[in-house]
Amino acid sequence: MLKGLKVIDYATYVAAPGCAGILADWGADVIKVEPPGGDPIRLFFASLGASDGPNPVFDMDNRGKRGMVLDTAQAAGRDALLKLVDGADVFITNVRPGGLKRAGLDHDALLARCPTLIYGSMTGYGLDGPDADRPGMDSAAFWARSGLAAMFRPKGGEPVALRTAFGDHVAAMGFAAGILAALYERNTTGKGRLVEASLLRAAHYAAGSDFAIQHVRGRIASNRQRADVPNPLINYWKTADNKWLTTLTRLGEKDWAKFARALRVEHLIEDPRFANSRARRDNGAALVQILDEAFAARPLEEVAAALDAEQMIWSPVLTAAESITDPQAIAAGCVVQTPSADGGHFNAPAAPIRFPGGDDGPKGPPPGIGQHTREILAELGYAAAEIDAMFSTGAAA
Structure with a gap:
């Protein structure tokens, strides 16, 4: 080009x-x-x-x-x-x-x-x-x-x-x-x-985004431990097979019920401690403990299927070794073959x-x-x- x-x-x-x-x-x-x-x-x-x-x-x-x-x-x-x-x-x-x-x-x-x-x-x-x-x-x-x-x-x-x-x-x-x-x-x-x-x-x-908040509102949130984050649902979780994943939620309240159903904690949907984002923030430590137990009870493959069924946003936490062989990374063109001086090729990150x-x-x-x-x-x-x-x-x- x-x-x-x-x-x-x-x-x-x-x-x-x-x-x-x-x-x-x-x-x-x-x-x-x-x-x-x-x-x-x-x-x-x-x-x-x-x-x-x-x-x-x-x-x-x-x-x-x-x-x-x-x-x-x-x-x-x-x-x-x-x-x-x-x-x-x-x-x-x-x-x-x-x-x-x-x-x-x-x-x-x-x-x-x-x-x-x-x-x-x-x-x-x-x-x-x-x-x-x-x-x-x-x-x-x-x-x-x-x-x-x-x-x-x-x-x-x-x-x-x-x-x-x-x-x-x-x-x-x-x-x-x-x-x-x-x-x-x-x-x-x-x-x-x-x-x-x-x-x-x-x-x-x-x-x-953080700097924009700092300019206008005068302060930004600090990085906190998992049980003390502003939105407990945007977090990292360990499954029964010792695999980590991260979950994110869209703005608003529509993802809370989906999240709860995927984790089989539907009884919490109307619980006043967790019924809206402010309540979940105020009671974050309790909610993270409950969700930790729910994630830990099932292997990653099973949790992944449940989150996908609810169209939740999530991703496995991959190592560098796992990421460079991830089929999706390969399909997205993240890895390219680079010519070497000896006439061969080696893998490297793409532009x-x-x-x-x-x-x-x-x-x-x-x-x-x-x-x-x-x-x-x-x-x-x-x-x-x-x-x-x-x-x-x-x-x-």
Whole structure:
């Protein structure tokens, strides 16, 4: 779908390369420009003390890209990057604003040079304000600074850690949408623009319902233990075969009777302690205890059938291992085969949107460090001797 779109991925780690990875899945020609030594995310498992082997964290966000190494601290490396930009539609970076400014690679400089360029900036905290140049990863900017870590913390408990690159991938989705919106605008105006994304802003949108409540009503509910939640029916339950599931109810009162029938506690429907949402909230601990016993008396398969018969909203609580083989996840296209460098394939998460009938999957393996440097420099018009000279000085690798 994006065939012919040229994207320069001058970024490291996950959020910005993840955005470029989505565009690569959808057909863009993405050139990943790495610093000498490569993108640090290539060292993800080594930094954990793990042995050498596949690095699916890097592979997921960089599949289908061509890769080159340029030392933009050297004039020759910087000039090569600028030549790449001259022929590009999109430039994506997460280098901090101060460093870009010093190198003459900030958005003002590149948009002056290439007025039709879509310049995508991903930062931790945005391009304005006292922390604009502060380094930020998702556990800091997306999770802690935004308020999400406090929101997810159980009442009275300690903050919980964010899962690997979770905030990065949330931000990457929004970033990709913003870049495509800017490209659409360019089709009308003929002008490029700056597209500014940040982990902090992505977090405020991801938790937008809670933040909207905080803005208007001045407080939000805390995360509580199962027996103390505002709506006891929106909860987690363990069945007789030690399987967990979650249930949700629609707004209003119509689901209470259905829920009670499915759990064989019809006698509670008119019980004044539970007859409406306010009563159920006030007597939540008692209701959760009763329902715990009802769920624990039957295996998941039987409970599932009863909930389905009443058209209730529920889901099993799957592990990651169960989820990646879930028939519904497979049918929904959540898992795609990614080409590997050895000619084989491996399973990986799909890009977030499906285009039925379209070619929306991985286009190739992730690149090795500097795998395509010579090829791309030659495409830019460099002679073999010039390329050799850049390699000899370390301006390219």
